[in-house]
Amino acid sequence: MSPSQPPASSTPQPETLSGAQIVVRLLERQGITTVAGIPGGAILPFYDALSESRSIHHVLARHEQGAGFMAQGMARATGRPAVCLASSGPGATNLLTAIADAKLDSIPLVAITGQVPQAMIGTDAFQEVDTYGLTIPITKHNFLVSSAEELLRVIPRAFTIAASGRPGPVLVDIPKDVQNQRIEVHEWPTPGAAEAPPAFDSAAIDAAAAMIRAAERPILYLGGGVVHSGAARQAVDLAEKAALPTVMTLMALGAMPVDHPLSLGMLGMHGARCTNFALDECDLLIAVGARFDDRATGKVAAFCPGARIIHIDIDPSELDKIKTAHVGIAGDVSAVLQALLPRVHAMPRTAWLARVARLKADHPLQTPGIDDVRSHYGLIAATAAALDDEATVATDVGQHQMWVAQAYPLRRPRQWLTSGGLGTMGFGVPAAIGAALAEPQRTVVCFTGDGSILMNIQELVTAAEEGVNLKIVLMNNASLGLVYQQQSMFYGKRTFASKFQAVPDFIRLAEACGIRAVDLDATQAPGAALTAALRTPGPCLIHASIDRDQKVYPMVPPGAANKEMIGG
Amino acid sequence: MNANNWSERKALAGAVLEIDVRNHAGVMSHVVGLFSRRAYNLEGILVMPVGAGEQSRVWLKVIEDARLTQMIKQVEKLEDVLAVRRHGADHAVFERIEEFFRAA
Numbered sequence A: 001m002s003p004s005q006p007p008a009s010s011t012p013q014p015e016t017l018s019g020a021q022i023v024v025r026l027l028e029r030q031g032i033t034t035v036a037g038i039p040g041g042a043i044l045p046f047y048d049a050l051s052e053s054r055s056i057h058h059v060l061a062r063h064e065q066g067a068g069f070m071a072q073g074m075a076r077a078t079g080r081p082a083v084c085l086a087s088s089g090p091g092a093t094n095l096l097t098a099i100a101d102a103k104l105d106s107i108p109l110v111a112i113t114g115q116v117p118q119a120m121i122g123t124d125a126f127q128e129v130d131t132y133g134l135t136i137p138i139t140k141h142n143f144l145v146s147s148a149e150e151l152l153r154v155i156p157r158a159f160t161i162a163a164s165g166r167p168g169p170v171l172v173d174i175p176k177d178v179q180n181q182r183i184e185v186h187e188w189p190t191p192g193a194a195e196a197p198p199a200f201d202s203a204a205i206d207a208a209a210a211m212i213r214a215a216e217r218p219i220l221y222l223g224g225g226v227v228h229s230g231a232a233r234q235a236v237d238l239a240e241k242a243a244l245p246t247v248m249t250l251m252a253l254g255a256m257p258v259d260h261p262l263s264l265g266m267l268g269m270h271g272a273r274c275t276n277f278a279l280d281e282c283d284l285l286i287a288v289g290a291r292f293d294d295r296a297t298g299k300v301a302a303f304c305p306g307a308r309i310i311h312i313d314i315d316p317s318e319l320d321k322i323k324t325a326h327v328g329i330a331g332d333v334s335a336v337l338q339a340l341l342p343r344v345h346a347m348p349r350t351a352w353l354a355r356v357a358r359l360k361a362d363h364p365l366q367t368p369g370i371d372d373v374r375s376h377y378g379l380i381a382a383t384a385a386a387l388d389d390e391a392t393v394a395t396d397v398g399q400h401q402m403w404v405a406q407a408y409p410l411r412r413p414r415q416w417l418t419s420g421g422l423g424t425m426g427f428g429v430p431a432a433i434g435a436a437l438a439e440p441q442r443t444v445v446c447f448t449g450d451g452s453i454l455m456n457i458q459e460l461v462t463a464a465e466e467g468v469n470l471k472i473v474l475m476n477n478a479s480l481g482l483v484y485q486q487q488s489m490f491y492g493k494r495t496f497a498s499k500f501q502a503v504p505d506f507i508r509l510a511e512a513c514g515i516r517a518v519d520l521d522a523t524q525a526p527g528a529a530l531t532a533a534l535r536t537p538g539p540c541l542i543h544a545s546i547d548r549d550q551k552v553y554p555m556v557p558p559g560a561a562n563k564e565m566i567g568g
Numbered sequence B: 001m002n003a004n005n006w007s008e009r010k011a012l013a014g015a016v017l018e019i020d021v022r023n024h025a026g027v028m029s030h031v032v033g034l035f036s037r038r039a040y041n042l043e044g045i046l047v048m049p050v051g052a053g054e055q056s057r058v059w060l061k062v063i064e065d066a067r068l069t070q071m072i073k074q075v076e077k078l079e080d081v082l083a084v085r086r087h088g089a090d091h092a093v094f095e096r097i098e099e100f101f102r103a104a
């Protein structure tokens, strides 16, 4: 946590404060400077107290899901827990998707919701829903607070839980009477911080080192846990020292620069042929902060069929969940890799690296049209060329997401913000706003589709209001492209409910929301227009039509083994 | 897992889990929800406070299937779960209260 955070301290003389004021003070002490939310009756005491804060900036989202994803964007960009706010009832239910998304991608989030007064709970009071019950399965933990006193324990604890071990979302539901209850505060608790990770088994490290030494065709398989744990450097060091070709999950992109000689890029459903072929041949798979997700593994029984497995993860329940590991190490991946590094011998592994180089040469990722800004890959490449590695890249969900994952040269952990586990359309724009709020010095680019952007289009107004340095690249194929692709490939070309009959004028829509807009369709020099738009500060929507019939290739058909790719 | 009538289920290998938890209104939902959302039936549930009432002990009777190890790991992850111990199906706790569960 940031060094500016105060320790536990007794106040010179006790202050009488409301529950709402206590929460605001605890957030300030926590080092929170930006929160996103929407007020409503049951959280108004808190908002009233928040209005007095001089250090917390409140971003007024236009939908609570937007607020939830803005907080996610802040947390994903910085690695620190971020806060979203909603009122009871519909406010809380609108947050659910963003919370569930954070759970599946292990993002530290603290969601604070107002609840009807305790005396009315259970009476079907106006705007009462069982927020606690609704969020049990989608949070790491949740609280229904029953007194102002309890807040002094619960709020720091919420941050500790969100940030410790495998990060995740925590919800704190605070009835209105608790927000209004006034108590004397004699002492402030220490702000919540990540707990020290548990000790790991040193003998297992030796066993893992021996397996790496003995392996002839090892592959390093990095997951999102590498990014969460801040272990990208150690992972690259290990790969270099032990000559390990390296694959990354969607969540791990950026952990190893794509153009690193050992990088095989993304594995799985839309991985390059060479990547999935190399995995098929490996005799040792070293899974680090990865969870063998079905989009990564394809048919599990056929995933790395000849490989022994080392699995390192901070969450013990991930070990042996999908694949049984020969050596499983429950521990913080950064600490485990640090311990593993000195015990691994440097080795050239010439034959295997030559074989992988052969696979790369024979079966590279195909990116047709990459030199043409009017094509999907070309648009992505031109966007990357106009920016540097300091830029942050967010996406929505669909074909555009997979094309960006394949073709954008990601080189930095936390450079890449995408909804992996839940795959939530509507994630992109608000998450990118959150990232831009958290790191205003960066350019944030959000690739989106004409389907996804409409799911949180209202947040363009928030982007305009906040003046964030956000460039939205809208890849418009007048369809729900990924659905259209699946129907074209696996449902006898019956493309039902996936082509839009009506498509809004996105340029005028953006302008109506107060955002500059550039239409690459309308210019003779799309490359220059794109570069100029990307380099002009402030929010901007960049619109480009793309061909509806382009597919994401290669593609592993659902349920098939990864080596059975179509196309590419 | 597909044995649907009670006598068939009784014949399957069982296990008894003993879980120490913090005693508050939401803790049973957290524990039981882990099972229900995986369609993993709980054959028996007992819970009472222990000591001064700060903690409770939950006894669960389950049918053992391939998911049980994973279930125990999931229960162990819960914030309000302090310890999980696994026993065989013949543990006395459910046998002793069986007299309260005779069909009329």
Ligand SMILES: Cc1ncc(C[n+]2csc(CCOP(=O)(O)OP(=O)(O)O)c2C)c(N)n1
Binding pocket: A396, A397, A398, A399, A400, A401, A423, A424, A425, A426, A448, A449, A450, A451, A452, A453, A475, A477, A479, A480, A481, A482, A483
């Ligand atoms: C909230 C939500 N609803 C439905 C889906 C299913 N889905 C996945 S991709 C997709 C189409 C996305 O279309 P668009 O945003 O235009 O992107 P494209 O695939 O065309 O690039 C749909 C409907 C989803 N992922 N999320």
